[in-house]
Amino acid sequence: MELTLIVLLVIVLALFFDFTNGFHDTANAMATPIATGALKPKTAVILAACLNLVGAFLSTEVAKTISGGIINEGEGGVLISPEMIFAGLLGAVVWNLVTWLYGLPSSSSHALFGGLIGAAVVGAGFEAINGAGLLSKVLIPALAAPLTAGIVAFIATKVAYAITRRNDGKKDGRGRYRYAQIASSSLIALAHGTNDAQKTMGVITLTLVAANLQDPDTGPHIWVVVTCALAIALGTYSGGWRIIRTMGAGLTQVKPAQGFAAETSTAATILASTHLGFALSTTQVASGSVIGSGLGRRGSTVRWRTVGRIASGWLFTLPAAGAVGALAAVIAHIGPVGIIIDAVIGFGVILFIFWRSNRNKVDHDNAIPSPDVAESGYAVRIRKGTVKAETTPTGSVQSLSPVEQSAVRDDRAAREARKAAERAVRAAEKAERAARKKNGKGKKSGDAR
Structure with a gap:
């Protein structure tokens, strides 16, 4: 097999990885505005795709980190061949699709690094x-x-809840944060393009350097930038609805002000990291922001069981993708036949995962049920405490992934606990009113005597 054909295979697989990165990470920007009703699902992914496309042209610092900051260079060039890069990409793609199938917002970036390192x-x-x-x-x-x-x-x-707090019983207007969410989620999509699209640019550049088709320590060619930008934009447009469901409703119930705070925090962190050339995981940043905002809103519940499963996915991403990449590299060492075997097996695994996903299809119609965003000033106020009344997406538990099933069960348990608390408070109030009434009658009887 000619070297140029190997390079072509690597470029095609790299662009497919870029596509999977797009739909895997759509949730980072658009899960919270979809959950709060700030944007309709299809509108959200179209907006994210356009901004991912624009963001890919704004910087190449992360691409340089991938192409020259992780893999060492020797006397004859980088110490990795196009065949090994192909194997590493295969590990990243397979792990990306497995986590997408189960609705786990794992890191596409770390899947890529793990696959490349293993190979x-x-x-x-x-x-x-x-x-x-x-x-x-x-x-x-x-x-x-x-x-x-x-x-x-x-x-x-x-801060967002403090500056909008009212004590006169009137609406606090926090629902207006939904309009601000359009701007903040758009900023995340733009930031995602500046960071994640460049990772594939870096891989293709690394391949060209390894094949002696480009000088070391040089940035990506313009055609590499354009094709990677288009691939991630198309992937973003396809949705990635399973992970949107987990991010939008699986970690915590998201309200407009809370969503706006999470989105601005995510965008600021990603943009700062892009400027410094850090190839961080936008998924981890977005998940951390959603959890932080859930802890910051009084009365909200963070589903720690789901957080634990997601964290486990993060922990295993590098070694799992690395193991698949290493196995593919061992097969690729056979020669041209090994590359063919890798390609056939990888293509078969990809087809199986997509076939398996159709048994439990998630799309823009059922990813997150139409949100019933309560007025944020609505609460049942009882003496010193406040019992919040919240709504949570429901659905057939059997149609959800294990992570989503756990989130639904946790949410139902939390709702039952809140209802029990409300009943207990109402019973205590009823008993207190009865006691006052009885004491009042006793006083009147004593006065009559």
């Missing part, structure tokens, strides 16, 4: 990995970014 170790040994670059540009941001975004979202949510 590079098989192909050239551990010396092929730039440990310092991996630590400073990938691993540290992976820990710091979601935590930072969560803290910022927590504070922003507290």
Whole structure:
């Protein structure tokens, strides 16, 4: 098999990964505005696709990190061949689709890094990995970014609710945050294009350098930028509705002010990381922001069981994608026949996952039921406490993924607990009124005597 054909296969698979990255990460920008009713589902994904396309042209710092900051260069060029890059991409694509099937908002970025690292170790040994670059540009941001975004979202949510609080019983107008959400979610989509589209640009550039078709330490060609921008935009337009369901309704019940705080925190973190060249996971940042905003809104419930499952997915993404990439690299070492075997097996796995997804189809009609956004001033106020009345998407538990089933069960348990609390308070009030009435009658009888 000619080297040029290998390069062509890598470019095609890289663009397909870019496509999966698009629909896998649509939820990062659009899950919360869809959940609150700020944007209609189809409108949201069209807007996100357009802004992803624009954002891909704004910077190439992350692309340079991928092409020159993770894989080392030797005397003859980078210490990884196009065959190994093909194997690494295969690991990333397979993991991306598996997590999408189960509605897990895992990191496409870390799937890509894991696949490339696994394949590079098989192909050239551990010396092929730039440990310092991996630590400073990938691993540290992976820990710091979601935590930072969560803290910022927590504070922003507290501030948003504090400045709109009213004590006169009138509506507080927080529903107007839905209009602000259009701007904040658009900013996330733009930021996503500036960060995630560049990762595929970096992979294609790395391939061209490895094949001696481009000089080392040079940025991506314009045709690479254009094709990657189009691929991620098309992927974003396709929706990724399973993960939108998890992000929009599986972690916490999202209200307009809360959603706006989460979105602005996500966008700020992504844009700052892009400027510094950090190839962080936009999914982890968005999830951290949603959790932080849920903790910041009084009366909301964060579904920690679902958070734990998502965190487990994050933990296993790098090693799982790396294992698949390494296995594909071992097969690719056979030669041209190995590349063909990898391509056939990978294509079969992709077809199976898409076939399996049709048994439980999720689209714009059923991803998140029409939100019933309550007026944020509505509450049942009883003496010193407040019992919030909230609505939660419901549906057939059997039609949901395991993560979504858990979220529904947790939510139903929380609602039952709130109802029980309300009944207990009403019973206590009733008993107190009866006691007052009885005491009043006793006083009147005593006065008559």
